[in-house]
Amino acid sequence: MNLSSSAFAISASSFPLKAKNPKTRVPFNFQNPLRCSSPSSIRPLSRKLYPVKATVLQEDEEEVVVERSFPTKSPLGNEIEKVGESPANSSSSGLERWVIKVEQSVNIFLTDSVIKILDTLYRDRDYARFFVLETIARVPYFAFISVLHLYESFGWWRRADYLKVHFAESWNEMHHLLIMEELGGNSWWFDRFLAQHIAFFYYFMTVFMYALSPRMAYHxxxxxxxxxxxxxxxxxxxxxxxxxxxxxxxxxxxxxxGGDLYLFDEFQTARAPCSRRPKIDNLYDVFVNIRDDEAEHCKTMKACQTHRNLRSPHSNEDDFEDMPDCMLPEADCEGIVDCIKKSFTSTQEKQMETTERNR
Structure with a gap:
């Protein structure tokens, strides 16, 4: 379903923003925060503070908060190109934008293909469709955690905030799945067979994609x-x-x-902890909250597409000022391809510096 019937209103944010470390906040597409970015939407953004939020106004005038922006970075995770920069840097930036367009085109094609299949199989079977969706929805977060644990085992880097947020997202999707099972969405063996086998192949596809390009996997x-x-x-x-x-x-x-809602707050990276407390009076409230959960996941996945731009809602920036020497620093590159590319670039820069010194 398209959100063509929804209107977006921009208003001042009710939450104070910290300007101490703007690199850890979330970049968003202000046109529609819930639509995955199309290739044509890639453009530089200004690095300024934008304390705003967008609100979706449903047809029945029910408000659902789906957006709250933070200091933004370029979609490429770099500073905006400045006048007078070298042609080599401009060429590299242009190549990266082309890569982003290819990645997003592939993602949109894959998503649309799966949607058409599900529309055909589950036209009049809502709970079964939701069961399949929630079985699949858990997979990416487990795949992200697997790769991050692998990197940590290799001694490359640690990303505690990413692990915390992705686990909380997986925990949330698991409860969505339990709800659909209680509603009878898994009653037919074919639905269980289809969902489980899609999840199996989806896991390995996501692990491979995340290892090569986290940006593509998050998109x-x-x-x-x-x-x-x-x-x-x-x-x-x-x-x-x-x-x-x-x-x-x-x-x-x-x-x-429930009493302990720490993990519930943890996956909502665009909100202050404890700012959202759902009410559950009937089944309608349940599905409203599940829908809003998906909106929060969408915003978090958008934030993760910018390198080193995710921070746990419960993290205190002051806790990271005095890091023990035994802790591994965060890597300044993303997946395997990006790390290899930057290692060659670093080697070439060192060689150029050595040549300059010898002159």
């Missing part, structure tokens, strides 16, 4: 989460009256209203 997950948001939003609008007459599953009540 693909953004597209998946965007589709999930649209699917639940459409379902709520069509079935809203019926859903309000049905009780909420016990697992949903326990997850959304």
């Amino acid at each position: 693909f997950s953004e597209c998946v989460e965007s589709h999930a948001f649209e699917t639940y939003d459409k379902f709520i609008k069509v079935q809203g009256d019926e859903l309000k007459k049905k009780p909420a599953p016990k697992v949903a009540i326990k997850y959304y209203t």
Whole structure:
């Protein structure tokens, strides 16, 4: 479903922003925060503070907060090109933009293909469709954690915030899956067979993609989460009256209203902790919160596409000022390809410096 019926309003943010470390905040596309970025949307952004948020106004005037921006970086994770820079740097930037367009084109093609298959198989079977979606939705976060643990085992770097946020996202998607199972979405063996086998191959595809290009893997997950948001939003609008007459599953009540909501706050990286506390009175409230969860996942995946731009909502920047010598620093490169490329670039720069000194 397209969000063509939604209107976006920009208003001043109610949360104070810290300008102490602007490199750790989230870049967003201000046109539509829930649509995965198309290749044509790649353009430099100004590095300024934008304390704003966008609000989706549904057809029934129900407000759903889906956006809150932070200091932005370039989509390439670098400083904006300045007048007078060398042609070599400009050429490199142009090549990287071309790579981004290719990555996003592939992601959008894959996502659209899977959506067409699911539309055909689950036209009138909503809960079964949701079960398949949630089984698949857990996979990327587990794949990200696997690769990050592998890098840590190799002694390359540690990214504690990424591990925390991705685990919280996986924990959230797992409870979505438990809700769909309680609603009977996994009652037919074919649905379980399809979901589990797609998840199996999806895991290895995501691991391979994340190892090569985290930016591409995060964008693909953004597209998946965007589709999930649209699917639940459409379902709520069509079935809203019926859903309000049905009780909420016990697992949903326990997850959304339980005593310890640390992990619930952890995956919502564009919100201050404790700023969102759902109500669960009926099944309608459950699906509204699941939809809003997908919106938060979409924003977090968008943030991760800029290198070293994710910070846990519970992290205190002061805690990282005095790091023990035994801790591994964060790498200044992304996946394997980027690390190899930067290692060659670093070697060439050192050779040039040595040549200059010898003259």
